[in-house]
Amino acid sequence: MMLLDLSRHTVRRNWAPYVGSFVALFLGVTLIGLTVEMISAATRYGATLPAGDDADRQKVEDLTSLFGTASGFSGFIAIFVVASTFSFVVSSRRREIGLLRLVGATPRQVRRMILGESLIVATVASVGGTLFAHLLSPAMLWLAADRGVTPVRLATPAYWLNLVIAAPIGILVALIGARAAARRASKISPIDSMREAAVDRRRLGFWRILFGTLFLAGSLTMLVLMGSINGEITLVLGIFAPEMLVISAVCFGPVVFPAFARLVAWPLMRRGDVSIRMARDNVAAAGKMTASLAAPTLAISAIAGSLIVTLGIAADYDHAVSSAHLRAPAVVQTHGDAAAVDALRHSSSARTVDAGVPLGLTMIDSEGERELEDAQAIDVSDAIAARTLTAKRGSLTNFHGNVIALSDDYIFDSGYHFGQRIKVAFKGEKPIRVKVVAIVRAAPSLQPELLVPSDLARAHGVRGVADSVFVVPAAGVSHPVAALNRELAGTPARAESATAWLDQADHDTRKNNQLGLWVILGPAGFYSALAIANTLLMGSLQRRREFVATLLIGATKRQLRRMVLWESALVTAAALTMGAIITATVGVLIRGSLSDGLTSMPVHVPWMSLGIIGATCLVVSAAAALAPTSSMLRHVHPSQAAD
Amino acid sequence: MTILSSQPAGTAPVAVANAVTLDGVTKTYSSKAGKVDALRNVTHTFPSSTFTAVMGASGSGKSTLLQCAAGLDRPTKGHVLIGDTELGRLNEVELTKLRRSTMGFVFQSYNLLQALTVFDNVALPLRLAGERPGRSRVLGTLAQVGLEGMHRRRPAELSGGQQQRVSIARALIARPQVIFADEPTGALDRTTSRQVLELLRNVVDAEGQTIAMVTHDPLAASYAHSVIFLADGEIVGHLERGTASQIAQKMNELER
Numbered sequence: 001m002m003l004l005d006l007s008r009h010t011v012r013r014n015w016a017p018y019v020g021s022f023v024a025l026f027l028g029v030t031l032i033g034l035t036v037e038m039i040s041a042a043t044r045y046g047a048t049l050p051a052g053d054d055a056d057r058q059k060v061e062d063l064t065s066l067f068g069t070a071s072g073f074s075g076f077i078a079i080f081v082v083a084s085t086f087s088f089v090v091s092s093r094r095r096e097i098g099l100l101r102l103v104g105a106t107p108r109q110v111r112r113m114i115l116g117e118s119l120i121v122a123t124v125a126s127v128g129g130t131l132f133a134h135l136l137s138p139a140m141l142w143l144a145a146d147r148g149v150t151p152v153r154l155a156t157p158a159y160w161l162n163l164v165i166a167a168p169i170g171i172l173v174a175l176i177g178a179r180a181a182a183r184r185a186s187k188i189s190p191i192d193s194m195r196e197a198a199v200d201r202r203r204l205g206f207w208r209i210l211f212g213t214l215f216l217a218g219s220l221t222m223l224v225l226m227g228s229i230n231g232e233i234t235l236v237l238g239i240f241a242p243e244m245l246v247i248s249a250v251c252f253g254p255v256v257f258p259a260f261a262r263l264v265a266w267p268l269m270r271r272g273d274v275s276i277r278m279a280r281d282n283v284a285a286a287g288k289m290t291a292s293l294a295a296p297t298l299a300i301s302a303i304a305g306s307l308i309v310t311l312g313i314a315a316d317y318d319h320a321v322s323s324a325h326l327r328a329p330a331v332v333q334t335h336g337d338a339a340a341v342d343a344l345r346h347s348s349s350a351r352t353v354d355a356g357v358p359l360g361l362t363m364i365d366s367e368g369e370r371e372l373e374d375a376q377a378i379d380v381s382d383a384i385a386a387r388t389l390t391a392k393r394g395s396l397t398n399f400h401g402n403v404i405a406l407s408d409d410y411i412f413d414s415g416y417h418f419g420q421r422i423k424v425a426f427k428g429e430k431p432i433r434v435k436v437v438a439i440v441r442a443a444p445s446l447q448p449e450l451l452v453p454s455d456l457a458r459a460h461g462v463r464g465v466a467d468s469v470f471v472v473p474a475a476g477v478s479h480p481v482a483a484l485n486r487e488l489a490g491t492p493a494r495a496e497s498a499t500a501w502l503d504q505a506d507h508d509t510r511k512n513n514q515l516g517l518w519v520i521l522g523p524a525g526f527y528s529a530l531a532i533a534n535t536l537l538m539g540s541l542q543r544r545r546e547f548v549a550t551l552l553i554g555a556t557k558r559q560l561r562r563m564v565l566w567e568s569a570l571v572t573a574a575a576l577t578m579g580a581i582i583t584a585t586v587g588v589l590i591r592g593s594l595s596d597g598l599t600s601m602p603v604h605v606p607w608m609s610l611g612i613i614g615a616t617c618l619v620v621s622a623a624a625a626l627a628p629t630s631s632m633l634r635h636v637h638p639s640q641a642a643d
Numbered sequence: 644m645t646i647l648s649s650q651p652a653g654t655a656p657v658a659v660a661n662a663v664t665l666d667g668v669t670k671t672y673s674s675k676a677g678k679v680d681a682l683r684n685v686t687h688t689f690p691s692s693t694f695t696a697v698m699g700a701s702g703s704g705k706s707t708l709l710q711c712a713a714g715l716d717r718p719t720k721g722h723v724l725i726g727d728t729e730l731g732r733l734n735e736v737e738l739t740k741l742r743r744s745t746m747g748f749v750f751q752s753y754n755l756l757q758a759l760t761v762f763d764n765v766a767l768p769l770r771l772a773g774e775r776p777g778r779s780r781v782l783g784t785l786a787q788v789g790l791e792g793m794h795r796r797r798p799a800e801l802s803g804g805q806q807q808r809v810s811i812a813r814a815l816i817a818r819p820q821v822i823f824a825d826e827p828t829g830a831l832d833r834t835t836s837r838q839v840l841e842l843l844r845n846v847v848d849a850e851g852q853t854i855a856m857v858t859h860d861p862l863a864a865s866y867a868h869s870v871i872f873l874a875d876g877e878i879v880g881h882l883e884r885g886t887a888s889q890i891a892q893k894m895n896e897l898e899r
Contacts, residue, residue, distance in 0.1 A: 009758040009763075102748055103768045104772055104817075105739070105771045106739045106740070107735060109771060193754055
């Protein structure tokens with residue numbers, strides 16, 4: 001009780017170092033709270049839906065799982081922000097903790113005091129976060145309904161559920177984050193109350209070396225695998241390998257980052273500027289500080305960089321595969337007009353009219369779990385002629401009746417296998433069994449992952465109209481697009497060249513990727529920025545004495561500001577260089593393994609997005625370094641050296 | 644355990660004759676440059692109700708002696724006893740509990756917790772020990788060091804001398820068997836130093852406290868009953884009730 005009181009006093013009197021933890025927890029709990037409210041609103045709504053309404057149910061489930069992922073992620077990152085904040089708090093209070101030990105605090109009491117501080121910060125942040133989430137949730141629910149994500153505007157649920165679930169999660173996250181710091185604090189010896197400053201003696205502990213080596217070995221294995229196998233599995237490896245490399249680099253951080261920063265500084269040394277020289281020495285000497293600054297920058301640049309490059313190459317791959325397969329020179333966009341499809345079928349200019357009808361197919365697995373998937377009903381001979389539909393396994397020659405063809409990607413993801421009889425249901429129909437007779441190469445721009453024969457679809461009440469019709473012109477038609485457009489006059493449908501259509505599809509894919517990246521990387525980027533700013537803020541708070549001493553020996557405040565700027569630039573540049581190396585390695589390996597078997601696969605490197613990430617990291621760290629230093633320098637005078 | 648100051652003021656405690664005993668204590672530090680003996684086979688007893696100064700040049704081992712005596716550092720060889728308790732047999736938690744019930748500390752830097760008021764700083768050792776500090780006990784101790792009416796202030800609102808008095812009050816509150824002081828006047832001016840030293844001497848003479856104080860200032864050492872001199876980790880001299888100039892002269896002789 002007494003220690004909780006001391007914790008409360010400490011946090012109240014000296015709140016600055018806890019701001020990072022507070023903000024991270026507050027926002028994390030807000031997201032978790034929003035998720036809780038969305039899920040409970042959706043669950044209540046889901047209970048009112050009739051059993052057959054799979055599409056609406058799916059929409060609501062997708063939304064809640066997106067929120068779930070985002071909040072899980074922010075909870076995870078919040079642990080790290082809290083951990084880094086509290087490890088700073090502990091190292092900056094070494095003397096004070098040593099003193100407590102000296103006047104009779106047991107190691108256990110010290111541990112409880114640090115946990116008490118985190119509990120206080122966490123309680124305020126968590127309760128605040130749930131309240132904020134409750135205030136935001138009507139707006140979120142309105143937005144979801146407005147954008148058509150939910151079919152109706154869901155009612156705002158009661159607050160207590162959010163408080164009971166989200167707030168304890170926030171507190172738990174804080175306690176997990178502060179655990180290591182509390183344990184370290186309890187190991188501080190009473191003699192530390194007499195030491196002026198603690199020195200970084202042993203930089204790497206046993207566990208760091210062990211985990212660093214394990215993760216390095218794991219990521220290298222993944223990279224070797226990526227180089228030696230072909231196909232889409234490399235994309236999965238391309239997303240996990242950088243994350244493991246980052247964890248490994250963070251483990252070895254106190255040694256690796258200062259060394260890298262020295263390397264980056266080396267060409268600058270020739271200018272002989274004293275600020276750069278001091279910055280380099282500080283960065284090289286303060287291993288832990290440098291590492292905790294570089295880690296978030298490396299994480300965001302390596303993970304975001306390789307994600308962007310991987311998705312970019314995946315789009316290049318789609319485009320290359322589609323170009324290689326699409327034999328029809330003209331594509332007609334019907335805009336849902338059935339008359340246009342009829343016109344094409346009767347047209348003298350068209351030899352093959354490949355009009356696959358989109359439909360929703362509910363897959364029912366052995367446990368009765370239902371999953372609604374996009375499928376297409378095709379006339380197989382047309383599809384073979386227009387888009388070179390070929391079976392990698394099995395045969396498409398007799399694609400009629402109760403059969404289905406699945407893409408190789410879908411087989412990989414879903415676990416269904418060739419020859420299996422799968423239970424499926426067409427919309428509003430009783431379930432039937434279909435046999436997997438063929439596995440085709442995935443070409444997402446040309447067709448969905450599930451293909452059924454058109455006679456089967458018609459027999460089960462599918463009456464849709466093709467969106468995109470692939471047309472092979474009759475012999476002798478020299479300008480198929482113009483000829484088709486003449487015949488389609490009077491309908492909303494328009495024909496265009498296959499190249500133009502593919503470029504448009506490529507453009508749409510990249511735009512969608514961009515949106516997805518924003519959703520995934522937005523919170524990650526925000527948290528990284530927060531971690532960088534937090535570390536720098538606490539770091540400069542600790543450096544008051546050092547600044548005073550440097551001013552005393554004749555440095556100008558301008559020189560000090562330049563030094564701080566150079567420090568952050570060196571650390572960020574070192575981290576970005578490592579991130580760039582990881583991104584480039586992943587990119588080269590993925591390109592190599594995907595382009596295998598394709599005659600040509602031009603790659604567009606998204607320089608713009610990568611550049612923005614790098615520039616943002618530099619700007620954020622420069623600003624976060626300069627702001628607290630400048631504000632401190634305003635109140636600092638060399639005469640304070642004697643204090 | 645005998646609580647010394649529960650004895651009537653002025654009478655020497657009889658239960659424990661020796662507050663601290665060092666028996667053949669050697670402390671060796673190993674570093675890349677080789678082994679350094681900070682203390683070599685030091686044997687000394689600090690009798691109860693006495694004020695002893697430990698003097699020596701920088702690096703003579705006086706702070707190491709204090710740290711070993713207080714159980715903050717473990718000797719490489721030899722034994723340390725607080726009263727009848729041998730420190731070498733205690734684990735970290737037992738040591739901590741012994742420290743908070745039998746020892747007080749005063750340092751050059753006052754080492755007060757900035758977040759707490761004067762009252763809470765002084766009451767802290769008792770609270771850590773799980774006791775409820777009586778208000779009158781804390782205020783009484785503050786009065787003893789001349790800080791009546793200051794209990795609501797924070798350390799930052801006090802002068803250096805006043806802060807040092809707070810740390811002396813904190814050392815006194817648990818009525819320890821011995822107070823260890825490391826250059827307690829190192830950061831204070833002459834007048835304030837004298838007041839603090841008189842206060843320390845007074846708690847020994849009037850309350851029967853035991854104090855072991857490390858210093859390099861002959862004037863400070865002259866307030867002690869006896870002075871021991873250290874050089875290169877060994878006790879090289881001893882002086883009873885010396886004046887400042889006698890102590891300074893002895894220091895000069897030893898340094899020659």
